[in-house]
Amino acid sequence: MNIVEVLTLIISLLALLVTYLVFKSNETPRIVIYATPHYGKETFIRLHVKNIGKGIAEKVVIKSSQPVPRRAFGITKLNQHLEFFESGILKHGIELIFPNQEYVYDWGQYGGLVEALNDKPITFEVSYKYRYPLSLWKSPVSDRSVINIRELEALPSTTGSLIEQIGKIHRELEQLNKQLPKVSK
Template identity: 30%
Template sequence: MSSEVVVMIQTLFYVLSPLVTLMAVSVAYISLVRQMRPHILVYYRPNKDLQTFIDLVVENVGGGMAKNVVFSQPLPIKCFGIGKADDDGDEVLGDGLPAIAAGQVFVFDGGQYGGLSSRVGEKLEVEVRYSYTNPFGFVRRRKELSVLSVSHLGKMPTRTSAGQAIVDALGGVNVTTLHKVDGNLASIASSLDIIAKNNVESGN
């Protein structure tokens, strides 16, 4: 191998080595920033316990804390009505939130499909603005866009959870087998009390 080729290879090594190192550092930094950056989601979902009910969820799925969280407009909640709206409902988070930690979730009673559909329409765009601290300790500001909609929930199946069904049964909301069994047990207990009382009186 000639000396010219050796010099060329060395020159390329000296030039490319810092570039490769810089690229590796940049990739590591970008990955670290993404891991420590908040990411706020706002959406409606079916309530897992109560039929026809819909939750409003505000969730930080990112890896960092979002501070001074501000929403571009209040979020509709408690908009009840299945076929059509019963009333105008209510609103929440008009003043924002002081902070949302990584993984923190806020759940509100959104309402029902008819009520929310009348209030939200086809979609409701909400801009979320907040500040956060990057890995170097500098405060950064960020904004994200969430699109609220319930149109996809109109034909979704809704079921009462097993836990809620038991609560309803024992509480008397629905007349079920459990409710009847509870009544029968109460009747048997009352009869046993009467028999025991008669035996005591006979012994006297």
């Protein structure tokens, strides 16, 4: 073998390795946990657990840096007894979570969650098993998500401003209805 054939072989093998690594990283699951305002229920905040990757995660276990509050309602402060998740996926995990599969909970309201979380960010560690392409066994994988409830401060879910906006629209429509008979004459 001459030097050109050896270099060609080495470059081909490196290109194959890079292609496999890109394929491998593109096919893995990625589970994130995040909070969003609930636009259908104005002051509610939703907790999402979602696989944003392209692979199937198995034997999913979710752990958190502090107990995860449940039904933490109250716009300015917690207005009922503090509850924590004692059942469901946050307690028992998930056997399988497919790509784009999502679990959504009405988590609470801004003031209630600030108080229930002691005004501290909550960190979620999600561990699961995944069989990489061309692998014979499942490997442990983990993802980390951090939710700082203060990031939702000043959104409609913290103030209830959507109700105020709807009320303003209602009042303006009533004024228009009163003026319509005058315009039609």
